[in-house]
Amino acid sequence: MKKLVLAAAVLAMTAGSSFAADMPLKAPAAPAPAPFDPWDVAFGAGVMSDYIFRGVTQSNHNPSVTAYFEPRYNVNKDLQLYIGTSTESISFANRAAAEVDVYGGIRPTFGAAAFDFGVWGYLYPGGQCIGPLGNCPAGSEVLPNGNVMKKDVSFFEGYAKFNYTFNDSFQAGLNEYYSPNFLDSGAWGNYASITAKYTAPGTVFGTSGVGMYVSGEFGRQWLGTSDAFYGVVSPLGNFAAGIPYASYDTWNVGIGFTYKVFTLDLRYSDTDMSKGNCSAFTSAFNASGTTNVTPINPGGTGSNWCGAAGIAKLSVDLTAATNLK
Secondary structure, three states, X not given: XXXXXXXXXXXXXXXXXXXXXXXXXXXXXXXXXXXXXXXXXXXXXXXXXXXXXXOEEOOOOOOEEEEEEEEEEEEEOOEEEEXXXXXXXXXXXXXXXXXXXXXXEEEEEEOOEEEEEEEEEEEOOOOOOEOOEOOEOOOXXXXXXXXXXXXXXXXXXXXXXXXXXXXXXXXXXXXXXXXXXXXXXXXXXXXXXXXXXXXXXXXXXXXXXXXXXXXXXXXXXXXXXXXXXXXXXXXXXXXXXXXXXXXXXXXXXXXXXXXXXXXXXXXXXXEOOOHHHHHHHHOOOOOEOOOOOEOOEOOOOEOOOOXXXXXXXXXXXXXXXXXXX
């Protein structure tokens, strides 16, 4: 009898152990999701061999440095509000040495389609009036080539951008900018462009972490007629009330390499604007010669500020949400 009781006890313990082993273990409670933080800040800096803006050098084809700071507020994952400021070193005929940008807008996203609408202000502090008496106060600097420039050429633009991501490799976009007073010249300005970008697979350089892309842009800058400050009168035409600036096409293509927060961009840029019309449009302080005669540039000076240029730019770009946590 004792043997039977003992055997039954062992059998019960064994069955109980087997049953316990078959019972599913209770999973630990999942950690609570982090609270949604709508605020973020993007910031960065760069150095470039030439500061090109829509095909035209802003730095006399010399190196330029830049930095930006952009607070962002994400209403949700598909809608972002932002404001920002950036600076670039420049070399203008009016001796302004810096561009200070102030901008803000809204970025809605619908799946693969991303939009950006906003206003951009370009400020050029520290300038002085360049030109003869009548255009500028007595004692102002006069350029030997006859070009003139206002003391302050600050202006603003409204813009709309569209970018569509087809897949991990291909993107394309459209841009539109409009200013009622481009460079405070009195002339309206309208810029429209198309862009495309190909991003190579992440394994193109193995496990090094280096990425690569190829991108390009084709755009057209339409320009109106300046005010009388830039007016000229010559046998080729009476433009005393202002010169009709020449509209032009511009394009650029380049290759970029990325590593973590760093980007090296190598780019070629050019326009179809003539050297004579470029001199009239930019008021380049180093325009020279007498053979580049156009109706708006009867003196014939020519400038390479709108010509072909190669640009190398090294930049670093970060966001607080991604890089500072």
